[in-house]
């Protein structure tokens with residue numbers, strides 16, 4: 466278990482797979498993931514999880530509130546030991562929880578683990594330019610925009626830019642060390 470301030474991160478159990486599938490099939494949740502019409506079966510989600518785990522350079526967690534209620538998923542992937550870097554992604558599967566500080570807390574907990582326990586140097590992600598809530602949440606954990614990916618995604622009938630964001634260990638430590 467990785468403990469955060471408002472949420473904890475725990476392993477994904479087989480019993481979580483139907484919940485994961487329901488999040489991944491919710492068009493509201495998938496809007497910014499570019500897959501609003503996704504229809505994944507529980508078996509397909511299980512197969513994806515198994516394939517990701519077999520690659521060995523990623524890890525997914527369930528985000529749960531302090532009273533044990535699962536509200537989302539967060540993961541790191543493309544873990545690169547030579548360059549001490551990784552990428553991350555996050556989603557809160559229940560829109561009721563958006564804007565309540567849970568996503569920022571979950572990301573802070575994961576970054577704490579990646580920087581302080583694994584001693585990574587750099588953590589990166591890509592976000593839709595128009596996903597203001599996500600951008601603000603990432604900035605609160607020290608992510609900065611490093612570049613614009615022109616016409617990165619076909620989104621709601623038009624091409625939109627992506628933003629490449631990253632946070633370095635020093636930035637994160639400055640932000641979070643008392």
Ligand SMILES: CC(C)(COP(=O)(O)OP(=O)(O)OC[C@H]1O[C@@H](n2cnc3c(N)ncnc32)[C@H](O)[C@@H]1OP(=O)(O)O)[C@@H](O)C(=O)NCCC(=O)NCCS
Pocket residue numbers: 494497498555556557558562563564565566567568569570591592593596597598599601602
């Ligand atoms: C992105 C996500 C993980 C962020 O987590 P969250 O718990 O909702 O975010 P938080 O409440 O911690 O922080 C959001 C910040 O954005 C601000 N915000 C929210 N909506 C905003 C808007 N429309 N314009 C400007 N700021 C906004 C909030 O006020 C808050 O900042 P503050 O604390 O300084 O006031 C979550 O909303 C989510 O999963 N969304 C759906 C899937 C998704 O977009 N995933 C990311 C794909 S890259």
